[in-house]
Amino acid sequence: MAELVKCENVSKFYGKKEALSSLTLNLESGKIIGLLGPNGSGKTTLIKLLCGLLTPTNGQLSVCGLSIGAETKAMVSYLPERSYIPEWMKVSDILDYFQDFYADFRRGLAEDMFSRLNIDLGQKVKTLSKGNKEKVQLVLVMSRNAKLYLLDEPIAGVDPAARDYILDTIISNYNPEASVVISTHLITDIERIIDDVVMLQYGHLKIHGSADAIRAEKGMSIDELFREVYRC
Template identity: 45%
Template structure:
């Protein structure tokens, strides 16, 4: 990994100018392909932010970098004032776009696993979400539909008492009729001072829940701002703005 920073990895740098998540000149390359291209971003606490863009625009790469699971980048990345590492991971709950849970285990095993692994895991909160989603803790994951497994993973991720939640396409594999219920589950226990960054291309389904958005294309931010401000400026819904940006 090659990073550029005037600060030591453990030094905290949360300021009014640099938000709970702060990125400067972030670049990631996969061989000859540039996934993130000199990206700058500041996201404050107390926000629900939609990370929007087409497949391949760099959303997942950005989330992996913020979560500290991808480290081959250049630039300066700060989460809670810390470069990606043990200090930042302690305050981040990350839900990847693919499950890493073993197929053969039961839901109750997943609860025990998260309880052992994460000191901020609230098992009561997880059980409440699992119950709300109508799931049985005795079920094995391999017996579940894709949508049911998504609900298990969301229950686990949102039961941590984290400051930053990074969700990668959490409702993409879910039947449209079930999306409202899952969205309610994601938001029901969200602390007022936390930051939720959710990557999605399903803008219409999330529009009413979002405070602000970051629209990406070709590894760069092409539009960002508060949802209400963007609606007023463009005289259109967020979904209409999104479609216009990606038609150009």
């Protein structure tokens, strides 16, 4: 498997607070990776560093051997945990936007998913419900033929039916040669789909390995392991 993401001694401070501490981590392509940890463990910080929204205090990060910049952003498809689409835009406007900026954007696929979700392309983003806004963002992100998908808490705060829809959308639309990093603390829902596990605690790497190997070695599910590792 080719090395897709490389973090070398990456640290990130917010003021005096350390969010990531000398993190060294390599992620391979062709995997669905569960980025797990409780709140404040550094999951979102790591994702933001990889998509260029944050700059590391120390250390080096690369995607496909390139330092984070415009070239890596063309290969990374990022789903933040908040709504980022300008409210004044129509759904068709945001499709035009993605089509203009991302060479790997598959507009037909996105339109097809919107049609199945009964989302009108002429509808303004501000008139969409919270759930539909999240689905629009997910469709946009998964309609890209990216090399790395970074999904920050994609299933947090949604009902179980929506969770199933989101996870099915991820599995059926991602580029199999790419990697998908899913950050969450809802392990039960994603356990069935993840190949690798990265567990963070207080900004440190706690566990990293194949999900199957970890289950075999520890004799428990990832969910059970999570509860044991992060027991209060």
